[in-house]
Amino acid sequence: MTAISPLAPERFPDMPVINGIRLASHACGVRYAGRTDLLMVEMDKGTTAAGVFTRSLTASAPVEWCRSAVAKGSARALVVNSGNANAFTGSVGEASVRRTVEATSALVDCKDSEVYIASTGTIGVRLPDEKITAALGDVRAKLQPGNWQEAAQAIMTTDTYPKGATRIAVIDGTPVIINGIAKGAGMIAPDMATMLSYVFTDAALPAAVLQDLLSKGVDKSFNAITVDSDTSTSDTLMLFATGKAGNKVIKDAKDKRLADFKAKLFDLLLDLALQVVRDGEGATKFVTIHVSGAAGKKAARTIGMSIANSPLVKTAIAGEDANWGRVVAAVGKAGEKANRDKLSIRMGGVLVADKGEMAHGYDEAPVAAHFKGKDIVIEVDVGVGKGRSTVYTCDLTHAYIDINGSYRT
Amino acid sequence: MTAISPLAPERFPDMPVINGIRLASHACGVRYAGRTDLLMVEMDKGTTAAGVFTRSLTASAPVEWCRSAVAKGSARALVVNSGNANAFTGSVGEASVRRTVEATSALVDCKDSEVYIASTGTIGVRLPDEKITAALGDVRAKLQPGNWQEAAQAIMTTDTYPKGATRIAVIDGTPVIINGIAKGAGMIAPDMATMLSYVFTDAALPAAVLQDLLSKGVDKSFNAITVDSDTSTSDTLMLFATGKAGNKVIKDAKDKRLADFKAKLFDLLLDLALQVVRDGEGATKFVTIHVSGAAGKKAARTIGMSIANSPLVKTAIAGEDANWGRVVAAVGKAGEKANRDKLSIRMGGVLVADKGEMAHGYDEAPVAAHFKGKDIVIEVDVGVGKGRSTVYTCDLTHAYIDINGSYRT
Structure with missing residues (x-):
């Protein structure tokens, strides 16, 4: 049942901390027992954000929230649960998102539009968001800079291994780190909906530049893979930049000083995307x-x-x-x-x-x-x-x- | 291996003879042993023809031949082999078609453009057309008006049962018969390419009317089915009308006197199309x-x-x-x-x-x-x-x- 895919990488990569990013996972029992199912990421003030989302016309409530929030380009918190996709749950699902956003923004002391939410798991079943909001204080207390593998594990559904990747790039002489995690399995796993991927960097880059790079980078990575031709209602890829690396801010995605960052970002996105394919349900080749x-x-x-x-x-x-x-x-x-x-x-x-x-x-x-x-x-x-x-x-x-x-x- | 699909109809229908149509099958050893693999149909002078073909851009040589021949709207002979699709065989494949057409037209004493050819089976392997042309005299000697089930059997590849359907319609007071046969298991069976279906009637109808009705009828039948989303390089559906029923010729497909014929034709096409789905590879539902x-x-x-x-x-x-x-x-x-x-x-x-x-x-x-x-x-x-x-x-x-x-x- 949970045999690791024969195509899995040998091990989870060693991933450095990223200044301005702290992560924690928690078992709040949304659906699974005996494993973590909640990921919280808190980001320092000034973190910029970009995202690309499923093209599905039956997108889930969390996707609709994130699509609208990311237009403001700022991020302070990310809350992801596994076990329930909060998809096709109507106005009840929208209320679940709203309650989770409001509880998180109150805790973190930020704007609602700086909180991003994702849910992955069963479709069409009400999300017990009260379990999530009740656990927010506990999970926040555990936040640490280095919890990458735990973070990747908390968002898994039928994935047989956690997916992570890391790169170091240079922007105008300053080294910056890019870390990413992902989950997938099938485009939709059994009764599960979602390919999720989150990428973090300490580079200082405006949201518009992040968005431009991410939209281009997805084309040759996540948009170039298919497990079974089925698109999920929740597919989400986001990129967050804390700006703590101290590089000079570059305002144009086409600026040549971003060439290395762009190359490393694209390479990391492809790495994560291929890890998703390599965990395709039943894959042997x-x-x-x-x-x-x-x-x-x-x-x-x-x-x-x-x-x-x-x-x-x-x-x-x-x-x-x-x-x-x-x-x-x-x-x-x-x-x-x-x-x-x-x-x-x-x-x-x-x-x-x-x-x-x-x-x-x-x-x-x-x-x-x-x-x-x-x-x-x-x-x-x-x-x-x-x-x-x-x-x-x-x-x-x-x-x-x-x-x-x-x-x- | 050859267990009949659990979704198969109880038995092959009783199909009446159609005045002006004679059929025969033959074992000429294109690929299979111990079964028939060649169908010949001879049609009386004056038979009109219509066809719709695969939209595949890698269509086989026989499909390209039929598409061009049917533009003239006249038919005297149909030759179909199973076991080899003569698809992706380049100029060699085109020469095979030409030789088979020429041998048939000489035998039947008709124009080349009145001969229709189809091949279903392995892709990319040269068709041993000399086996077909050598057998044409023998198979022609066996032509009979009533060989419908044998005809349906000869064109099978991985089909688990022969597919046939029959209807009687009335055109302006005159009863006419419509008989059809089909094959197809997956859209492409293992290494096999093709969904083939041939429909015959004794109605007197111009080729343009047949073409109009067939193009409309395919929409709610063969174009409404899918086994595995794979389109074959050889899909062919043809309609032949001998005109022997003696009905007054109707020149407009929209003429109300054709309403019953149209309804019965569409119903027969749907029947055949659903038989193809019911023989979908591995189908249980x-x-x-x-x-x-x-x-x-x-x-x-x-x-x-x-x-x-x-x-x-x-x-x-x-x-x-x-x-x-x-x-x-x-x-x-x-x-x-x-x-x-x-x-x-x-x-x-x-x-x-x-x-x-x-x-x-x-x-x-x-x-x-x-x-x-x-x-x-x-x-x-x-x-x-x-x-x-x-x-x-x-x-x-x-x-x-x-x-x-x-x-x-």
């Missing part, structure tokens, strides 16, 4: 799909996602079957321009199909060997233009069916 | 999804397909779990307008969710009982407009993974 030769970048992404979300491609990979015909079919159904007679496919670096047919003298042996490994690489050139994109996914196995089909029976 | 309250008909279809293609919804149904939260999430990710706070969901006729939250006094017992059955009905009203659509699918089970993941290993 990690799959990278490079698409080139598309009409544009967006077309390449669409084709990549069509391949990554194809149940036939995913089951073939689970069966260690280098079934390139299914890749062709997935390209064809994507609805983007592709030239059937120029299409080429490489698997594990081996040219499998070329100019619309099986590659001359194709030898399946090295490809079959590649498919026995844990990291599968598929390259597709659709022969139309210069658009490129890379997406990441995992295979579709019996365990996915077990986890998602037998949850309540 | 047949699922009907009614969407209402959408911004328009197209939006309703998109939302319905989003639910029907959600692996989380499909695995929940396989697990007999009335997991409405996943339905909410699938509505949210569809990208079409939905009002979270007006959304309502019924399962097996029971109101489960209402106005954006769990229905007041919801009792799961009757819904759980409904989910133990073989026919699952989900109704979703998204609370925005008047758009309606119904789509059909099946559940996602371990057997799907077995069939598609272990095919070549």
Whole structure:
């Protein structure tokens, strides 16, 4: 049941403290017994904030709150519970968010709009927010600068391991730290809704710059992954900057002095996103799909996602079957321009199909060997233009069916 | 391996002969041993034709041939093989089609453009068309008016039962017969590509009228079904009319004298389409999804397909779990307008969710009982407009993974 994914990293990274950030977790019994299910993060005055949220049109009440609060760009507290998503709970759910926000702002002595809330877990069940608000004092008393792994653990649902990543960047000569945690599993785990990720830095950066960087960074990381094509009602990615590193404030995201910060942030986001895929429900293979030769970048992404979300491609990979015909079919159904007679496919670096047919003298042996490994690489050139994109996914196995089909029976 | 789907109809229907249509099947050893794999249909002079084909941009050579030939609207012969899809075979595949067309037209003494070809089976492998052309004389010698079940059997790949349907309609006082056969198990079966369906009638109708009716009829039948969201490179649906029934020719598809024919044709197309779903790979439940309250008909279809293609919804149904939260999430990710706070969901006729939250006094017992059955009905009203659509699918089970993941290993 809780066996760690075979694709998990060896261990949780050593993460440094970030000046201005203190974290604590707590067991308040929202739904789980015998584990922490509440994360509180308190941030020093002056912390700026940015966020990107699910595109789902049935977004949860906490998401709607955060989307509106982050417009003001300031943060003092983050409160996340696992076990209950407070999604599809109507006006009752909105009231739960309001009560939690107000209790937190009173405790921390900040504005309501500086408090961010997230809930991950069962959909459609009233959140017992009284358990959370009753625990706020206790959890706040435990706040410490270094609780990263505990924080990552508290927000897990069906995740089999906590997800964290850290980078050090230099802004105009000043070193700054970036730490991030995430949870995922399926895009929606059994009855659970949410991919959550929180990134913290001591860099001094205005909210608008954070927002710009985060919106760009998500494109090649969290928006480039798929476990099962299902989008959650609660997906949330936020970035907080305390400004304690003392770098000169840079007001334009395009400023070259931000190049290293941007690169390290993007790298950290990709690291976290791939950890989410590597914990995909039932995953036994990690799959990278490079698409080139598309009409544009967006077309390449669409084709990549069509391949990554194809149940036939995913089951073939689970069966260690280098079934390139299914890749062709997935390209064809994507609805983007592709030239059937120029299409080429490489698997594990081996040219499998070329100019619309099986590659001359194709030898399946090295490809079959590649498919026995844990990291599968598929390259597709659709022969139309210069658009490129890379997406990441995992295979579709019996365990996915077990986890998602037998949850309540 | 070849156990008949638990959702199969009790038996193949009794199908009458159609004046002007003769059929025969043959074992020519394209790939399978010990079964028929070639279907030939010969049609009398004057037979009109219409077709709709896969939207895949990597369509197979036979599909490209038929799409171009049907523009002339006339038919004398149909040749279908199973075991090899002649898809993604480049110029070699086009030559195979040309040779088969030319051999058939010489034998039947008709124009090349009156010959239709289809191939279903392995992708990317050269079609041994010499086996087909060598067998054409033998199969033609066996042509008979009544071989419907044999015809349906010859075109099967991983189908667990042959699919046929028949209706009688009246055009302006004259009875006409409509017979159809189909194959398709997954949208693409293991290494197989194709959903094929052929419908024949003795009605006298111009090709343009047939095309109009077929294009409309496909919308609520074959375009309303999904097994696994994967579109094949070879999907083909054709309609042939011999004109032997002797009805007065009607030149406008909107003519009211065609109302009964249209209704019966649409009903037959739906019958065949649902038989395809009921033979979905690994299917144990047949699922009907009614969407209402959408911004328009197209939006309703998109939302319905989003639910029907959600692996989380499909695995929940396989697990007999009335997991409405996943339905909410699938509505949210569809990208079409939905009002979270007006959304309502019924399962097996029971109101489960209402106005954006769990229905007041919801009792799961009757819904759980409904989910133990073989026919699952989900109704979703998204609370925005008047758009309606119904789509059909099946559940996602371990057997799907077995069939598609272990095919070549």
